[in-house]
Amino acid sequence: MPCSLCSLQAECDRAIPDTHGTSVNYEEYEELFKHLGQGRHQSCVVLTSREVPKRVQQLAGTQLSIRVFPVSGLQPAQAQQIFSTRGVFQGSSSEWSRLITYYGGNPYLLESLAATIQYLFDGSLTTFFDHNVLIFEDVRKLLDQQFACLSPLEQEIMQVLATQDMACSFAHLRSRLSAIPTTDLLEALQSLKARSLLEKTTAYVSLQPLLQDYLREKYLNNALSVSKATPEFKTFTPVAQRY
Incomplete structure (x- = not known):
C-alpha cells in the first residue's frame, strides 16, 4: 500500500x-x-x-529511486518575511544583504536571530551590526553540535581553511596537510561537502564567513595563550569586520 x-x-x-x-x-x-x-x-x-x-x-542518482535536491539559502525578501513575524525591523538593503550572506540564508538561524535583534536592539539592524557580536548562543550551540560529529581530520581541514582569507585550491590544502594520504584527504573533503560545511567553486573550496569566525574564535585565538613569539604566529580579523 x-x-x-x-x-x-x-x-x-x-x-x-x-x-x-x-x-x-x-x-x-x-x-x-x-x-x-x-x-x-x-x-x-x-x-x-x-x-x-x-x-x-x-x-542517490538523477534516474534512481533516491534523489538529492540541495536547498539554497533564503534571499533577502524571503528572510524579511520571517523577520516580519517577530515585529518591525529597520535596516538598509545593504544591511539585509550582509545579514543573509553572513548566515548563509539559513532559515533556522535567521528566525532565532530575528528574536534576538527585536529583543535586544529594538529591531535595528544597524545597532546589531554596531555591536559586532554575530555569533550568539543559539548559533554557537548549532555549530558545536555539527563539529562534535566531525572526525579529527575533518576538524583539521576546517581549521586550515579558517586561516585562509580567500578560497583555497586543493593543491594548497594538500601542501598544508602533506602528512595526510591524498585518498583520506579527498574522502574528508567529500564528507564536509555533504555536511554543507564547505563552499565549492570550480577547483577551490572555502568556508562561509560565519564558519570562519566561529573557528577562529574556537581554535585560532587559543594560540594566544600558547605563544605570540612563534615566527608563524598570526592573529586574524573576524570576517564580520571586513565587510
Whole structure:
C-alpha cells in the first residue's frame, strides 16, 4: 500500500558516531535507505537534513529511486518575511544583504536571530551590526553540535581553511596537510561537502564567513595563550569586520 512520510530527519545530533566511526542507533536508518533505494515500492519518504547521509550518497542518482535536491539559502525578501513575524525591523538593503550572506540564508538561524535583534536592539539592524557580536548562543550551540560529529581530520581541514582569507585550491590544502594520504584527504573533503560545511567553486573550496569566525574564535585565538613569539604566529580579523 503506497504511503508518504515527510520531514524525516537524520542528522548527526540524532546519531553521534562512536569511537569506531559507527553512528549509534543509525543502523535502522541505513536499512531504511537501502530498502528505499533498492526495493520495489510505491511509497515516498522526504528526508530533510543539514547533511547527506553516506548511504544516501551511495544510492542517490538523477534516474534512481533516491534523489538529492540541495536547498539554497533564503534571499533577502524571503528572510524579511520571517523577520516580519517577530515585529518591525529597520535596516538598509545593504544591511539585509550582509545579514543573509553572513548566515548563509539559513532559515533556522535567521528566525532565532530575528528574536534576538527585536529583543535586544529594538529591531535595528544597524545597532546589531554596531555591536559586532554575530555569533550568539543559539548559533554557537548549532555549530558545536555539527563539529562534535566531525572526525579529527575533518576538524583539521576546517581549521586550515579558517586561516585562509580567500578560497583555497586543493593543491594548497594538500601542501598544508602533506602528512595526510591524498585518498583520506579527498574522502574528508567529500564528507564536509555533504555536511554543507564547505563552499565549492570550480577547483577551490572555502568556508562561509560565519564558519570562519566561529573557528577562529574556537581554535585560532587559543594560540594566544600558547605563544605570540612563534615566527608563524598570526592573529586574524573576524570576517564580520571586513565587510
